[in-house]
Amino acid sequence: AQSVAQPEDQVNVAEGNPLTVKCTYSVSGNPYLFWYVQYPNRGLQFLLKYITGDNLVKGSYGFEAEFNKSQTSFHLKKPSALVSDSALYFCAVRDDSGYSTLTFGKGTMLLVSP
């Protein structure tokens, strides 16, 4: 069975500072990893994904994520946070078997203060 852990319910950061939202995963094969963002009462928006290749993945709105196979992690990062980045962030994983579905973490609320 595959699983995702987002160990922090909430992350607080000041505007202009770097941010990190943590994600660790467990899958039986090779992982396919995704980050999504959700604003209040809205659907999820895709940020970025890791399938294969370079361990540093760049995505929308200046976000990036680093895939670390030995630590089974896929942390989301941004060099300089904006107040408008405040939202709920979800990490998701599936394996490479071809027939698995996405498993989502419980989400991390990011609050960026002015």
Place this chain on the structure above:
Amino acid sequence: DGGITQSPKYLFRKEGQNVTLSCEQNLNHDAMYWYRQDPGQGLRLIYYSQIVNDFQKGDIAEGYSVSREKKESFPLTVTSAQKNPTAFYLCASSMGPLELNEQFFGPGTRLTVL
């Protein structure tokens, strides 16, 4: 929210009633999904469909039913057998579960049982 529409945005149901949530996509995607979102629990998969006239149960299918008579449409019925239906329901689609592309989400329907 891409090319996926969900209706209604808010839905109120009396106990014992069945209700149907609509999901339509114009992205020509083969696969469609229904998720339930509860505070602090992330997204949980209810049902998914890889192709017209075919669907599979997800992790929490009990008390729900779906149909996939058209490629564009994947309605979800919340039956009276669902003991705790109050939640935010999200529909998503992707090019196909065997593809590595991300899922696109609709804006969601918030269901409240009175």
